[in-house]
Amino acid sequence: MPLKNDLLLRTIAGEKTERTPVWLMRQAGRILPEYRAVRNSLSGFKELVETPELAAEVTIQPVDILGVDAAIIFSDILVIPEAMGLQYEMVEKRGPHFPETIKSAADVKKLKVADASDVQYTIDAIKVTKKELDGRVPLIGFAGAPWTIFAYMVEGGGSKTFSKARAMLYTDPELSHQLLQMITTSTINYLKGQVEAGTDLVQIFDSWAGILSPTQYEKFSLPYIKKICDAITEVPKTVFAKDAYFARAWFGKINCNTVGLDWCMDIAESKALIGDNKTLQGNLDPCVLYGSEASIKEATQSMLNQFGPARHIANLGHGVYPDTDPGKVKFFVDMVKELSVRA
Template identity: 70%
Template sequence: MLKNDLIVRAAKGEKVERTPVWLMRQAGRILPEYRAVRAKLSGFKELVETPELAAEVTIQPVDLLGVDAAIIFSDILVIPEAMGLTYEMVEQKGPHFPKTINQASDLNDLKIATPEDLNYTIEAIKITKRELDGRVPVIGFAGAPWTIFSYMVEGGGSKTFSKARKMLYNDPALSDKLLEMITESTISYLKAQVEAGANMIQIFDSWAGVLPPEHYNRFSLKYIEQIAAAITEVPVTVFAKGAYFALKDMNNVSCRTVGLDWNMNVEEARQLLPNKTLQGNLDPCALYGSFDQVEAETKKMLARFEGHAHIANLGHGVYPDTDPEKVKCFIETVKAN
């Protein structure tokens, strides 16, 4: 039984006493307590794959920042790894895949991932649920198939993801096959997260904005819908960064909540998505301002969403050099309004 179910009710479009609030990347580098745990380990991946420690850093922002939800500490790239394509997390640079998908024969080395392949995240959710004892809901998550595909083909981060986008043009059949494998793996993974106790699910389409609208519908939204339609037990949020052109199409996706990045027009989103809960969308850089500025910008954001079902958040993950006190200011301002 949840003692604080504000975010779940808001996601369902139900009446809430106040706007619930959490932050993407809230469990992480902004907190000294997180850095202390991380410093004892070989790196990021060891933390993701150690359930007790992943649960500990998941709970930290609930205790230290007062957020209304805990998002499980993990990474979207656990899916390709479970499928057989391993990655490294390079300090200051981000993820790197030593081997990439270039041709149809490369798929022979991959498999459909099972929940057993990702048991460390499932266990971390179970431990988190037990430790939280209903204080706040737990959010599970995965990357959208297009975003996962883009890393598996490109081999790491990119400004253009031109290799991944090239494959969509040159070999759509191969692209679909890989996207289908990712989608199937993701559905079983997210279902296992829900079974372990996740109260909500978020799908992150981090590289949505690099695709033209036609390709986004064809190679991303179609697969997001397959996942969202399969998760019927808990509310699903879709956060597609940069996909302002797809907002209206989100009406056709089986998600309860649509996340907005900080460049998206809230008034337009409200008109286009009258029956969806909206999440977001304060500019993460607003938290670099003075305390008065943080408070003023947060109030301005809340006013834009007034009268519409809303979950307060940033328009992207909180940046690692953000002062935790400014984050608290943001959270407390939301709670006070």
């Protein structure tokens, strides 16, 4: 089915467009009262992720309410470790928690390489969403980068340092590579399933990229992201690596189409490092949206000026924060649309 709004895909392809496309990381979520109404009717976050019709409903909400140029499937990066055999819980106000963690070769031996069918609920949610979107906007699929997934599986949850996960890279590099490869193969299978179900592009989130040194990142994260990008040939790929300033030049050389920037990454410097053959995505500070409409407009204009009219997808430099006023979020979306119109 041809898309009615293919602005995002044309921008990624480097085509000249009538304006800059805009969507937001974490747009399907807690900022919207409509999302909270669905979420509060359920036992918890995981039930929402695992119920295709409801996951589709909250995926589409921001398209209807905020007017964004893409939908991103409502799911979680931690569905992959669970599909591999490591269960997780989502603890209210604390985040993800793994009752069991990976400490040894024996623990890795208990895991399996996951197939897309092991995350069938997300595959089904994509099919439902595609049908209900009816070609209005592209649908983005996603997965966590292998290092970020590894970090959660070894650490057991969020952490300021991820010292257990980082320590394993030094104390048992061979086992680390074995686990990272299993995660990578599982992720490729999962993303291929997403594409087959109907996603128009995919994004790889390396949320904990910035806690590794450049040397360790080049050894334990970059090669696995590269493998995923090389394997997914059917749709465009976006790589977003939070705080990994040193990785930008590398991302300019790998087989991805778009590089996401966080709000601390200088735009001109990023463009110089990444080169002209990639589209850039980002990178407004999410906290700008706490400010006045005048200050949001000014910051949006500044961002658009710095990126320029070509090969830019407007977004935040990370996910929208849950206590942000939805009216301010919509104002930002509207401002991108208004201020980026090309003559």
